[in-house]
Amino acid sequence: MSAIVTAEGAQRRDPERTKREILEVATAEFAASGFAGARVDRIAELTRTTKRMIYYYFESKEGLYLQVLEKAYALIRTVERELDVAGLSPVDGLRALAEFTYDHHTSHPDFIRLVNIENIHRAQHISQSTIIHDLNSTAIDTLDGLLRRGIAAGEFRTDIDALDLHAMISAYCVFHVANRYTFRTLFGRDLLEPERHSYYRRLVGDMIVATMTDLHRPDLVPPQSTREQQTSTE
Amino acid sequence: MSAIVTAEGAQRRDPERTKREILEVATAEFAASGFAGARVDRIAELTRTTKRMIYYYFESKEGLYLQVLEKAYALIRTVERELDVAGLSPVDGLRALAEFTYDHHTSHPDFIRLVNIENIHRAQHISQSTIIHDLNSTAIDTLDGLLRRGIAAGEFRTDIDALDLHAMISAYCVFHVANRYTFRTLFGRDLLEPERHSYYRRLVGDMIVATMTDLHRPDLVPPQSTREQQTSTE
DNA sequence: TTCACAATGTACTAACTAGTACGTACTGAA
DNA sequence: TTCAGTACGTACTAGTTAGTACATTGTGAA
Numbered sequence: 001m002s003a004i005v006t007a008e009g010a011q012r013r014d015p016e017r018t019k020r021e022i023l024e025v026a027t028a029e030f031a032a033s034g035f036a037g038a039r040v041d042r043i044a045e046l047t048r049t050t051k052r053m054i055y056y057y058f059e060s061k062e063g064l065y066l067q068v069l070e071k072a073y074a075l076i077r078t079v080e081r082e083l084d085v086a087g088l089s090p091v092d093g094l095r096a097l098a099e100f101t102y103d104h105h106t107s108h109p110d111f112i113r114l115v116n117i118e119n120i121h122r123a124q125h126i127s128q129s130t131i132i133h134d135l136n137s138t139a140i141d142t143l144d145g146l147l148r149r150g151i152a153a154g155e156f157r158t159d160i161d162a163l164d165l166h167a168m169i170s171a172y173c174v175f176h177v178a179n180r181y182t183f184r185t186l187f188g189r190d191l192l193e194p195e196r197h198s199y200y201r202r203l204v205g206d207m208i209v210a211t212m213t214d215l216h217r218p219d220l221v222p223p224q225s226t227r228e229q230q231t232s233t234e
Numbered sequence: 235m236s237a238i239v240t241a242e243g244a245q246r247r248d249p250e251r252t253k254r255e256i257l258e259v260a261t262a263e264f265a266a267s268g269f270a271g272a273r274v275d276r277i278a279e280l281t282r283t284t285k286r287m288i289y290y291y292f293e294s295k296e297g298l299y300l301q302v303l304e305k306a307y308a309l310i311r312t313v314e315r316e317l318d319v320a321g322l323s324p325v326d327g328l329r330a331l332a333e334f335t336y337d338h339h340t341s342h343p344d345f346i347r348l349v350n351i352e353n354i355h356r357a358q359h360i361s362q363s364t365i366i367h368d369l370n371s372t373a374i375d376t377l378d379g380l381l382r383r384g385i386a387a388g389e390f391r392t393d394i395d396a397l398d399l400h401a402m403i404s405a406y407c408v409f410h411v412a413n414r415y416t417f418r419t420l421f422g423r424d425l426l427e428p429e430r431h432s433y434y435r436r437l438v439g440d441m442i443v444a445t446m447t448d449l450h451r452p453d454l455v456p457p458q459s460t461r462e463q464q465t466s467t468e
Numbered sequence: 469t470t471c472a473c474a475a476t477g478t479a480c481t482a483a484c485t486a487g488t489a490c491g492t493a494c495t496g497a498a
Numbered sequence: 499t500t501c502a503g504t505a506c507g508t509a510c511t512a513g514t515t516a517g518t519a520c521a522t523t524g525t526g527a528a
Binding site for chain 1: 427
């Protein structure tokens with residue numbers, strides 16, 4: 001065992017903590033300023049250690065950014081597993097999943113910002129990542145299960161699949177976090193105002209359930225893509 | 235009148251064209267790389283003129299970026315006025331507006347990217363702009379009119395206002411453009427694939443109409459915000 | 469035709485910023 | 499107690515980048 005803490009309580013050496021601290025500070029910095037706007041010196045300043053260590057552990061600014069993204073995605077996937085809809089009806093489960101996603105996204109704005117930043121860069125960094133691709137989404141599997149049950153019960157539309165449904169839910173939740181600032185500036189309404197939180201959360205549930213249970217119109221023709229790539233679990 | 239074209243067809247002087255060309259190139263550059271990632275030298279290179287003229291007409295990189303934003307928003311507001319729903323029923327008008335917005339957003343990806351970039355910067359630039367705030371949205375007025383007619387006819391829910399409805403529509407449309415890259419990387423589906431366009435367009439219409447005409451559940455309590463700012467037309 | 473001024477080009481600079489050379493000290497194993 | 503290797507700090511650099519000093523030319527009005 002290493003003697004990390006001295007008599008005065010000051011740390012000597014602790015590589016794990018150093019790495020973790022750099023990642024935490026870097027997450028905030030990249031989320032706040034984007035990749036090009038982020039400053040390696042600023043990250044170093046907010047750490048107990050120096051810039052030298054960033055390059056020692058992460059090779060480059062880009063390497064650091066990639067690990068920030070990977071850690072952020074891994075965290076999200078972990079949280080997704082917390083939701084259990086097995087005991088709920090398809091309609092209630094769908095609502096629970098949508099509202100859970102809303103709570104989750106609104107309480108992790110830095111993650112949403114990082115995803116936005118990565119989209120500005122056309123996902124060039126995460127497409128290089130080996131681990132993010134393997135990190136398959138629990139949310140899709142959960143949605144898929146709910147969808148099958150709801151369709152079997154004759155309660156759901158049959159022409160929307162789990163991926164497009166996921167896009168609908170994400171769209172609503174991401175927008176509230178990501179476009180908060182321009183929306184407020186243009187329209188004078190803060191989409192993340194605490195007083196509105198429960199209202200917006202129920203609204204996304206209403207929206208998704210109303211859409212999926214609306215059986216009165218002719219089905220859409222679900223597109224059959226030739227180029228679509230299958231994910232690794234299928 | 236100025237003699238702009240010489241015998242060989244080469245331009246001599248044309249301040250308006252110079253300004254316009256800088257703005258066009260700058261729009262693409264900022265949309266592609268963000269504010270910090272954009273390079274003034276690169277913008278100058280793609281222009282017939284030199285970097286000197288950028289500073290001559292726009293003062294600074296920030297000044298240029300602000301005018302890019304202002305011009306982009308002005309263009310959007312112009313396009314919004316093209317839609318006329320006066321002759322349509324509330325339900326049909328609402329669907330038309332949602333699907334129009336989808337077409338519009340998917341055909342102006344640079345604008346969506348600029349808005350995203352501005353949100354990364356917490357809208358700090360457009361909040362300084364004097365003209366963007368005055369540029370009130372036609373979309374909101376159109377939505378408000380449809381909402382009143384639909385509510386009067388007993389066809390619409392009464393607990394969702396024009397601004398929140400606009401947020402729902404925008405969310406869906408913006409997400410497809412803005413999050414295209416990470417979505418494709420993570421799930422293998424391209425949200426802007428041409429074969430899927432008509433499907434996704436009708437889906438946003440279905441979603442909005444289904445949500446607004448779903449009268450079977452108890453109303454939400456519309457939040458009464460004390461801090462909300464009124465826009466200038468009210 | 470003249471002239472004041474707007475428009476433009478060239479060449480430069482100060483400051484910043486990612487990244488590194490080099491040296492030291494801590495640590496655990498033998 | 500020694501020692502090899504990991505962890506760390508200081509001080510530096512090469513290249514980039516926003517911004518400018520200065521000179522020049524085109525242009526429309528008088």
